[in-house]
Amino acid sequence: MDESDAYQFCPRCGGALERRLLKVGEPERPVCGRCGFVFYIDPKVAVGTIIRSPGGLVLVRRAIEPGYGKWVFPGGYVDRGEPLPDAAIREAREECGLDVRLDGLVNIYSYAGRAPVIVVYAATAVGGTLCVDDESLETGEFATAAIPWDELAFRSTAEGLRDYLSGLLHPLSRPGPLPSSPPR
Numbered sequence: 001m002d003e004s005d006a007y008q009f010c011p012r013c014g015g016a017l018e019r020r021l022l023k024v025g026e027p028e029r030p031v032c033g034r035c036g037f038v039f040y041i042d043p044k045v046a047v048g049t050i051i052r053s054p055g056g057l058v059l060v061r062r063a064i065e066p067g068y069g070k071w072v073f074p075g076g077y078v079d080r081g082e083p084l085p086d087a088a089i090r091e092a093r094e095e096c097g098l099d100v101r102l103d104g105l106v107n108i109y110s111y112a113g114r115a116p117v118i119v120v121y122a123a124t125a126v127g128g129t130l131c132v133d134d135e136s137l138e139t140g141e142f143a144t145a146a147i148p149w150d151e152l153a154f155r156s157t158a159e160g161l162r163d164y165l166s167g168l169l170h171p172l173s174r175p176g177p178l179p180s181s182p183p184r
């Protein structure tokens, strides 16, 4: 379920990991039999960006597994310490060559037994030139009616596009001072 069976050795000391119940009601955790290190298998945070460009919505066709040959909006994993909006803008630039302005948060997606938590933004292309990177076969711009629903890479791709097209959009917080007396 959580991929913890994929790890056999402690990343800290190299000792053998064993599965132990540390707290009733929680899943068993991989624990090092030598140094006691608890290997928490955390979720992986990813961002995706639904970009409106003059030609339509921007999708890229994946050149890597999972989802080889299928379409997804630009996105990828967030680096540790990287703010989510920065990651979304970075991935858009890397994967399709566009500079984007984030317009809002569409939604956040997670699924039972799956590691990724996918944060999906809505954005507008404000510069750059549409291109293809080494992780995609091609880049396309799609009118709403032409979205290839049967050839989307992930469940979050379909649900993100569906929510975006239905108008779901949460405002992003703006940088600035906090109120002097926080609202209760």
Ligand SMILES: [Zn+2]
Pocket: 010, 011, 012, 013, 014, 015, 032, 033, 034, 035, 036, 037
């Ligand atoms: Zn250890």
